[in-house]
Amino acid sequence: MERLLARGLKMNHLRLAAALSREEKLSDAALRLGLAQPAASRLASEIHQILGTPLFERHGRGIKLTEAGRAFAARAQRILNEIDDADREVSEIASGVHGTVRIGSVTGPAIEMVIPAVRTARELSEGIRVDVEVATSNQLGPMVRNGALDFALGRLPADELSRNLTYCSLAKEPVSFIVGKDHPLAKIEGKVENADLFEWKWILPPQNSILARTIDGAFRDMGLPQPDRLVSTSSALMSLAFAGETDSIAAVARPVAEHFAARGQVHILRTRFSISVEEFGIITRADAQLPPAAQMICDLVKRHKTKKWAGQEKRANAMRMAL
Template identity: 25%
Template sequence: MVDTRVKFRHIQTFVEIARQKSVVRAAASLHISQPAVTKTIRELEDVLGVALFERDGRSIKLSRYGEIFLKHAGATMTALRQAVDSVSQDAANTGTPVRIGALPTVSVRIMPDVMSTFLREDTGSTVKIVTGENAVLLEQLRVGELDLVVGRLAAPEKMTGFSFEHLYSEKVRFVVRANHPLLREGTAIYERLSEFPILTPTRNSVIGPVVEQFLIARGVGALPKRIETVSDAFGRAFLRNSDAIWIISEGVVAADIADGTLVVLPLDTGDTSGPVGLTMRADTQPSLPLLLLMQTIRETAESLASAKT
């Protein structure tokens, strides 16, 4: 039986704190005061009889009970959004909106062709595409702000409550501008990496640990000129006017390599290959427009894979 003392504001506040990992940021996002947020969570914890959050240094994190409650609270928020959308969209005679999270590699390589094909379906749906780090996108998916994330498979501990469908695999590449000094035949590339600025994915990104492990296995020590970034726009601009080396998923730079703007350093990065696919909440049913978009993504990925072979 549902305890009638649990109100929508309790669930909304809880989900926002879980997403922001901060009472202060949640208060700002909800446009209410910090004391009001704290009071609302205390009310919810009193009703449930458990602590939903616990201290983690200077920040907070979900307790074991909070993790369990988030699974159902996130589903509740998603269902409510879908209910509101279904009524408002029907009244406006337009399709259900579709919200997609895409890693940079997918945004560049897959989504342009996907959207060109999907728009011809004339579903009337508004499509929102958000690009960012994998951890951020998955958190938005978990709390119902996204319907689907397209990108690399996350670590097992990050996949609780999600389902994953494999589309293809891709490697990490070391790319430079044309005529880069390291392209000269016989160059000891690993030994000379420290001489150049190195752009790497952030340590919290999905390929961050993959890159770290790869470098350690090749005996590469500290990189004194290292820049962590997930911005493909910055990467392209910086390489154009410098001798920097960009360590990035091959999908992000596939077009740049094809037109000769960037060149792949001759390094075997086969063991950085990882699965790319569709991640969804395991407890939700996709709308018809989302199903159509997912099928379009599958067909586009298959077409690209066939072209590559």
């Protein structure tokens, strides 16, 4: 670090390098930082001199970071994230537990864990503001890495673990099959026969999604046919809307299904099999310490999971004793 500082490394160099990791043109990076392009070009030239190697190469009408440039840009983003976190943490300590917490989550845990945690956090400190981004796991990981989110609830591919992210497993995510409250299958008492499920069109996530792969694999393992899709969507809201407006079956995370079924908007089918998506967990940056407000909500998410698991175990033990 001292060598780079001695050569004149400044904050604006870090900011430009981080911006270039997101933009394909120097002019776009300059616009992101509020700089004129000549000023951005001068900073890029200075970085070249400081590092002793080019930051990027011209690529068509745009640019492409060199291997050294990508490594420097990643480090620059981490440093900027740490400075931002330090500012937030000092401010929160000085004023009590205040500040904005940025959380990402896949849909099921957002309803089942994030909402209760945020509700409790607001009771403990009215100064906390929470921004929640609901997205797929593939989108959440990069958002945590670049500092757009403090932490996220989702799934992390094994090859992501080496890229400045940590993962704390929480639980598997059960899946429910839902239909509109007036659907013929909603009138069946008891469990729906497997054959009856495949007489209808289905609303499923895109075929490359974790949920779709899980469902396809489970049906294949049970010797059941693949569902006949009416439409594919990654939106739980669209799945609920299609299920309510068409004679189709939708597959959604159980917390989502239970939330809307309790309000009489959909009906959850009782089937002769159950399906759960692979475990989700808490994703954080490996090189960062959560600010106090974010740490509070993260701890509340973990506490809610522990209490829920204990409650499920208690009910399971009571059922075993009754038998």
